[in-house]
Amino acid sequence: MPAGADPDRPDRRLAAALAEVDRVFAGLPRPGPVDGCTWCYSADDLVRLGGDPDEVPDDLLRSFAHEGADHWSADQYGLLWRRFAPRVLRTVAYHRDELVVPWALRGPGSPSAGFGRWPPAHRDAVTGAYAALLAVALVDWPSGDVVELLGPLVRLDDIAAWFARIDPLAGDPPTTPAPGTGSVVKVGVAAGAGPVVEAGLVRLVAHWAVELLDGTPPHWYDPPGDPVGLATGWLCSPAVRDRVAGFARRYPGCRTATEAGVALTALELGEAELLWELPGGPGVGCGCPACGDQPAG
Numbered sequence: 001m002p003a004g005a006d007p008d009r010p011d012r013r014l015a016a017a018l019a020e021v022d023r024v025f026a027g028l029p030r031p032g033p034v035d036g037c038t039w040c041y042s043a044d045d046l047v048r049l050g051g052d053p054d055e056v057p058d059d060l061l062r063s064f065a066h067e068g069a070d071h072w073s074a075d076q077y078g079l080l081w082r083r084f085a086p087r088v089l090r091t092v093a094y095h096r097d098e099l100v101v102p103w104a105l106r107g108p109g110s111p112s113a114g115f116g117r118w119p120p121a122h123r124d125a126v127t128g129a130y131a132a133l134l135a136v137a138l139v140d141w142p143s144g145d146v147v148e149l150l151g152p153l154v155r156l157d158d159i160a161a162w163f164a165r166i167d168p169l170a171g172d173p174p175t176t177p178a179p180g181t182g183s184v185v186k187v188g189v190a191a192g193a194g195p196v197v198e199a200g201l202v203r204l205v206a207h208w209a210v211e212l213l214d215g216t217p218p219h220w221y222d223p224p225g226d227p228v229g230l231a232t233g234w235l236c237s238p239a240v241r242d243r244v245a246g247f248a249r250r251y252p253g254c255r256t257a258t259e260a261g262v263a264l265t266a267l268e269l270g271e272a273e274l275l276w277e278l279p280g281g282p283g284v285g286c287g288c289p290a291c292g293d294q295p296a297g
């Protein structure tokens with residue numbers, strides 16, 4: 001199948017997920033004037049927020065997207081978030097420098113959003129969009145930003161479940177490099193799903209494991225448990241370890257894959273010093289075309 005026909009291509013999958021969000025959340029009832037924090041929002045703002053979501057000015061939309069759920073009545077918050085979801089998710093997908101992504105996506109995970117009581121189609125639309133964002137983020141975003149993206153996601157489901165929604169992780173890893181190998185990453189989200197998403201996963205694992213060994217926890221807002229424990233549990237799981245080991249076997253010259261494997265062992269044993277056995281130490285960067293990692297500095 002040519003890459004252009006692949007519906008799993010991360011960019012296509014994201015476009016389809018956003019179209020589904022548009023479809024599912026179109027025509028939600030208007031709440032009328034919004035019951036929100038009157039210290040932060042004028043009466044005029046509150047009326048606008050209750051009107052047509054497309055007419056809300058960008059700065060007011062951004063303010064709503066970033067705001068904690070405690071600024072809004074629990075009776076309205078879940079509905080409000082869904083009414084703005086098409087605009088907020090599209091901004092995260094295509095103009096993410098305009099938002100603080102983990103804040104903009106934390107709404108459904110707030111208890112007052114009542115996510116568990118939403119109709120299944122509404123929950124699926126949000127879950128589908130978040131998973132599609134994760135696939136694109138693995139391919140296109142710096143690994144540190146992928147870790148931040150996982151913050152709002154783990155409030156809805158566990159880390160492994162999010163990665164299981166991305167096909168290549170759920171399926172069998174390829175046993176040989178792609179034909180014309182090596183440059184899969186350069187074509188980014190327009191490539192077929194498997195190789196580029198897998199390369200992004202390996203970059204994420206190397207980055208995250210080294211960060212944890214360095215004593216830096218993920219800065220997640222109100223996570224459902226201990227973030228370091230959640231991250232370590234997932235990173236050291238057989239699914240992730242096997243995926244990294246397979247990649248390292250297929251691309252023996254890939255420093256990132258080697259580093260990821262060593263870092264996982266170090267994390268499991270609690271022996272950060274193992275990383276310094278790598279030539280040059282940790283975090284040097286690879287520059288190889290298989291993983292697409294850029295050399296540091």
Ligand SMILES: [Zn+2]
Pocket residue numbers: 037038039040041071
């Ligand atoms: Zn306020």
Ligand SMILES: [Zn+2]
Pocket residue numbers: 253254255256257286287288289290291292293
């Ligand atoms: Zn590499």
